[in-house]
Amino acid sequence: MDPAFVIGVILAFGALVAMITMEGASFTALIIPAPMILVIGSTIGVGIASHTWRDTIVAARSLGRMVRGPRLTPEAVIPFLVGYAEKARGEGLLSLEQETDGAPDDFTRQALQALADGVDAEDLRTMMDDEMAAVSSRNRVAARFFSSLGGYAPTIGIVGTVVSLTHVLEKLDEPDHLGPMIAAAFVATLWGLLSANFIWNPISGRLSRVGAIELERMTLVSEGMLAIQxxxxxxxxxxxxxxxxxxAPKTKKKKDQPAEEGA
Incomplete structure (x- = not known):
């Protein structure tokens, strides 16, 4: 598991808590259920409304992968591919069928099976390109979904503030309560900005990056399999x-280098 997302969010909220503490503000004044429910609930609702139900399901399913991070880095598949090349040269492509159970991921497993089945190079490339296109499409859908939430949240926060200020104007005959009511009205704007920049946009950015790493790995597997064939x-x-x-390849240290004159 890649802890970057969890660490980043904890640091972001930790800095916020530190500021509130140093300013001497009250946490209870910022954690008000009504504006939080409006901002978070309405943001998710509008996000669902602006996408298809399938997009919503794809985005929801991507959350686990987003927190977990890429299971395999691109460079981690290189030893597998080199091993497959050695086996194919020594025993033939048909022998690669024995390696399918130990393949590092489903994409590699499918490509190995295709090689063992004797699929020609053009069909193999088409098959892998189609799979990569499908994965790329799913990644874009999930990232766009959460990016849209990050765009809606601040505006919905302003809507909540306007609604609260309307209620404040109804209470002008109670001047002793105006200060706390006005402060509470701006909590909706706060949570709109907070959720957008601390939650939704980081999720979108994280999904984009994890998807890019996944495509890099699949590209390496695709090029490797075609080269093996x-x-x-x-x-x-x-x-x-x-x-x-x-x-960067590891450079070998030069041995028996002559010492510099005058050293």
């Missing part, structure tokens, strides 16, 4: 995939 040498495949993944 073409009979690429394992060491050449490793160099190519390492370059594609952006991982």
């Amino acid at each position: 073409a009979g690429s040498a394992p060491h050449l495949l490793q160099e190519r995939l390492t370059a594609l993944s952006g991982v």
Whole structure:
């Protein structure tokens, strides 16, 4: 599990709590159920209304993946692919069927099975490209859903503030209560901005990043499988995939270097 999201949210709310404490403000003045229910409930409701029900389900299901983070980094699949290349060169593509149970993910498993079944290069590329397009589409839908919530929340907070101020104007004959009532009216705006920038937008950004990492991994698997089918040498495949993944290769230390004169 990647703890970045949890750590980030805790730090954000922790900084808010620290500010409230240092300012000597009251937590009870900021945690008022009515505006919180309006902002959070209406934001989710409007978000659902602006998307299809399928989009909502996709977004809800993505929350676990968002918190968990990518299960496998792109560079982590390179040793698997190099091992498959070695096995294919030694025993043939049909032998890769034995590796399907130990594949690191479903995408790799499907590609291995296709290689073992003798699918030609064009059909294999089409199959993998279609799967990558489907995954990319799901990731975009989920990220856009929460991004839209981040856009709606501040405006809905203002709506809550306007409603509360309308109630304040009805109580002008009670000047002793105007101060607390006006302060409470702005809590809706606070929670609109807070939920947008502390919850919805970070979720959207996190989903976009996790989706990008997932596509990078799938791209490496796709290129690796096509190279294996073409009979690429394992060491050449490793160099190519390492370059594609952006991982800097480890440089070997030079031995027996002559000492500099005058040292």
